Structure formats: structure tokens, C-alpha cells
Amino acid sequence: MPTDAFHSEVSLTVNGSPYCLPLDHRATVLDVLREQLGLTGAKKGCDHGQCGACTVLVDGRRANSCLMLAVAHEGADITTVEGLRGATENDAADAADTDALHPLQQAFLERDAFQCGYCTPGQICSAVGAIAEAAAGDASHVTLPGAATGAPVTLTRDEIRERLSGNLCRCGAYPHIVEAVEDVIR
Known part of the structure; x- marks a missing residue:
């Protein structure tokens, strides 16, 4: 999709992986996660920011992804439930176990x-x-x-x-x- 007045290339880091995505300016972070990246953990519940089913972590802070325009979050670090891991960077014994539950x-x-x-x-x-x-x-x-x-x-x-x-x-x-x-x- 070419960038034009209604589309932009947006760089996001999602669950530790970098992405550069051509996005419609109206696309929410939730829609990008679910429809473009196939990360369906965050749910579209009310689509009005009232239920919390779409909650993700953006730059370490929790946020309702249904209310966030993706183009406004250029360079953001987003963590979904799929990106949570049991191993921490400080726990060398578990660091290799990336399938461990948070x-x-x-x-x-x-x-x-x-x-x-x-x-x-x-x-x-x-x-x-x-x-x-x-x-x-x-x-x-x-x-x-x-x-x-x-x-x-x-x-x-x-x-x-x-x-x-x-x-x-x-x-x-x-x-x-x-x-x-x-x-x-x-």
C-alpha cells in the first residue's frame, strides 16, 4: 500500500519484534494487532474503551488499544498477552525458557x-x-x-x-x- 494523505509507514515494536507497517490513519492499535499482525489476544469488546478487553502495555503502561490510533504511536513498544513471558532478564536460569507462562x-x-x-x-x-x-x-x-x-x-x-x-x-x-x-x- 503506498503512503498517501491517508496512509503512513509506522514503526512499532510489538512483543520485542520490530515492524514497519503501512497503515491507514484511522487504524487503531487493536486493529493492527489483530488484523495485520495476527495477535488476537487483545479482544474487541466494546470498542469504546469501557470494558478493558483490549488492554495492552504501551511503553510499559497499560492502555486501551481500541482507543489508540496506531499512527500516533510511532516508535512505541507494545506488549500483548502473547508477549508476556515467564522468564525475566534478571533470571538467567529461566532466560532460555521463552515458553514459560508469565x-x-x-x-x-x-x-x-x-x-x-x-x-x-x-x-x-x-x-x-x-x-x-x-x-x-x-x-x-x-x-x-x-x-x-x-x-x-x-x-x-x-x-x-x-x-x-x-x-x-x-x-x-x-x-x-x-x-x-x-x-x-x-
Whole structure:
């Protein structure tokens, strides 16, 4: 597809792989992930940013990919549920095991934190982002005022519920989702 007034070449890094894609200016990150890259983990739920089924990590922060125009994210580093890995860069023993589940994926399985599974990829990406935000000291609506000092925020059950409140589960697996997050932060 040639670039013209309605198309541009956009460079993105998705799950660690670089891509240079010719994109329609109206294409959302979600549509690019699903339709052009075949990464169907992020789901198109409401297409209005209200359900969280499309949550991915963009430059380490969680975001609703259905609301993001891909051309506005030139050079972004995007991680989908397919790109989460169990091995970390700091764990040399597991570094070769790229098929290992991320700890949250494993905890979701162990806690049966999903039923139909439609929201699960967004829930997991949101939880990864929420844990990182709390570790960075980012306050939430329920963080006590004295605790918002820039030091890591303790993820209580209320903190977890508040931070994941943008991700809806029609099956009502919320108690198990909270337990799975608690398992990972212990």
C-alpha cells in the first residue's frame, strides 16, 4: 500500500519484534494487532474503551488499544498477552525458557480466575501494568494520602480492585482475579 494523505509507514515494536507497517490513519492499535499482525489476544469488546478487553502495555503502561490510533504511536513498544513471558532478564536460569507462562498467567490458571476467558488477556495485561504502577509509587483513588510519597504502594485487596476496575468480567470471576494478583505480589 503506498503512503498517501491517508496512509503512513509506522514503526512499532510489538512483543520485542520490530515492524514497519503501512497503515491507514484511522487504524487503531487493536486493529493492527489483530488484523495485520495476527495477535488476537487483545479482544474487541466494546470498542469504546469501557470494558478493558483490549488492554495492552504501551511503553510499559497499560492502555486501551481500541482507543489508540496506531499512527500516533510511532516508535512505541507494545506488549500483548502473547508477549508476556515467564522468564525475566534478571533470571538467567529461566532466560532460555521463552515458553514459560508469565507469573500472572500461571496464577490465573491456578486460581481459575477466568470463566469464558474473553476478558482474561486484558485482565492480565492490566494487572501487569497495575503491579508496575504500584511499585513505582503511583497512587490510585483508594491510596491513603500519607502513603502517596513516591514509595511503592502496597497492593491491598482494595488497591487491586480499584486498579483493575477498568477491566470488566461478564462472568464475575473478580474474587479469583484478585486472588491471582495477590499470589503474584506475595
